[in-house]
Amino acid sequence: MRFDGVTVAYGRTVVLDRLDLTVEPGEVMALLGPSGSGKTTALRAVAGFVRPASGRVLLGGRDVTALPPHRRGIGMVVQQYALFPHLKVKDNVAFGLKAHRTPKAEIPGRVAEALELVGMAAYADRHPRELSGGQQQRVAIARALAIRPGVLLLDEPLSALDARLRSGMLAELARLHRELPDVSILYVTHDQVEALTLADRIAVMDRARLQDCGTPEELYRRPRTEFTASFVGNANLLPVTVTGEGSVELSSPENGPEHRPEGDDGRTARRPLAVPTDTAAPGATATLCVRPHLVGLGVGPNGLTGTVTEVQWRGSTHRVHADVDGHHVMADLRELREPPALGDRVTLHFAAEDAVLLPAGTTGGSS
Template identity: 50%
Template sequence: MTTLATAATAATVEFRSLRRAFGTTVALDGLDLTVRPGELLALLGPSGCGKTTALRMLAGFEHPDSGEVLVDGEDITRVPAHRRDAGMVFQSYSLFPHLSALDNVAFGLRMRKVGTAERRTRAGELLDLVGLGDKGGRFPHQLSGGQQQRVALARALALRPRVLLLDEPLSALDAKVRLSLREEIRRLQLELGITTVFVTHDQEEALSMADRVAVMRAGRLEQCAEPAELYGRPATAFVAEFVGTMNRIPGTLDGDTVSVLGQRLPVDGEAPGPGAVDVLVRPEAVRVSADEEGDGRVGATAFLGAATRVTVRLADGAEIKADLPTHEAGALVSGARVSVSLPDRPVLVAARPS
């Protein structure tokens, strides 16, 4: 581990006012974002939001129409990809089929004229680091998908880059392997202290792996925050609904308060004009209790382990999902009348779809 620990000092990465259009399609629309030294930052968003374009600009595979990319204060916007001191892992592995795992890891070192003995030693150390020390002589077709991706990760780290770039590296793997490998990537990232930018459309991956998550939409940054803050205090309705499950409950907005489910609650953040709105509430915040005079009826239930998701249909046709402790949900049989309420705290509201 001593040799590997001599990786370059963790870098600060800055995207400044990045703009990029492909014809009439705007991929990035003034992106401003800073990645702190040694952190793992996830770029999260739907397809076409600009997250991969931003990563490719950091890698040097794309260039902005305007704006800058900086690493430790140095403008690298026009620096060629091969001179950027960044390691990249793709979702497709991109291993050389005619090279062994060891030679794949050592390939970049070979291109940099590192001596045979040193590059084989360093490649062996990296294979040990990713748990493949005994697989160095195997070719890619002799390795599983998860093992191939570990080799790709080791290869990206071989040159001791200042920044590690991960472009949806787990999307081609099955669920069990994905879980194992994301834990392994996080362990390695923390162990090496390397600044890492990770692109994904999978919110569970982003929330479980990242120090901070940057949610993007239509080329713009909606919010960048630690996972708990992003989930618990989303800055916009888009973030609230994109990250985790969210109820839309009909309400009426009047000033800085909203009437919903017979309650009047303060509004958190920006709100549309007065009138009919939707109140955004997480299922775990919804309270459900048996009530013969209640306005709702229990519908479907879904066992989630310690919690059970109960769907309640209100008299006006609205459906609300509530995550209740399983031992409480067991008493709420299908068709039972219930009342639904919300905690007395600020809520997000959004314009009701027309």
């Protein structure tokens, strides 16, 4: 599946801007981004529900841009299931097969195969109203798989489920991916956990454009832009100035005068921090990215001294928020019997190898 310079516009409003993206056979590609980023429009362009203003959509090397949806051989699951309430489960699953003019004798076997694949064989004679939300979603997936598509499109398929059901369905989708190694899956979501859990690669969308693309580990451990760092997981993004090879200093806050805490003789902002700087020359401004779970409490390398502004207990961790010379820093700290209190002065630290230096101002919307 390939997007070749696909642009979609409604009047003068461009909702998908020159998308170039390839999904390999058998790959799960997540389109991740906020509302209005263009991810659902991209999926609808593949399905044939919107016609690009320019560019091409290719499936298996074949240009399908002008083909109607029913001739593309695609399975699709939407967030509200779209099951027919008056039809039994088996008849819902058979609907797509009949629409594709599958020989009548083949339909019962294909329906049984699809329901078995999603663990719903025992519910074939029930109506959708007799099923839970998670079960209805499984039936919708079975209906999409019954036609044996080469491409499966999933549009926010878990957003209507509660947290427990969503976790279970994530595991089911991962299992389906293993059992259907030849099916390419395009998965639209705004949920970073879903994308990190399921995807082989993640395409990060914002403002109608593709901002970044890579494996979940690449985007999480070594993001290339501020937008990717903030949207794929949580991140501390601190403005810095490169002072030399392997050395940076925190910049002064953009709003408000510099402040020096009472009794503090050396502001953190003027202490050198040792981080990799091979992507920036001395004197350049940049953004330092450090994930909160890689920030420790107490004296250590690359110390940041600040004042605690908030403490959140999250079960296995405490998230400590601190003001470090006007900059907001988060630390996810495990097994704290006595977490710091609001107003406490604390020192946080991080290792050089856990930091990534990003180009300043890469917050999205770039070409």
